Amino acid sequence: MSNVPIILVIDDEIQIRRLLQLTLEPTGYRMKYAATGSEGIVMAGSERPDLIILDLGLPDMDGLSVLEKGPRVGNNSRYHPFCAQYRRRYYRLSECRRG
DSSP states (O other), rough: OOOOOOOEOOSEEEEEHHHHHHGGGGGTTTEESSHHHHHHHHHHHHHHOOOEEEOOSSSBBOOOOOOOOOOOGGGGGOOOOOEEETTTOOOHHHOOOOO
């Protein structure tokens, strides 16, 4: 088992995924990608990433739904979003937090 941090990118835009790949892979991160919220939820449960970069405007569900439906593994599954924009509407951090 590797100690290389895993980053899961849940985004339907190939340009964003490619930019993050070109930026983060050379620094030593192992990248995983999902193009839909449903796929991202499954991958978050199976891959157990150290960080999830989540688009809030996905084709099958919005990112807030991904946060709500995402896997919970004891107290280790906590999300701390720091900035989110969805169709020109900004969500406050408290709206994105999971209990």
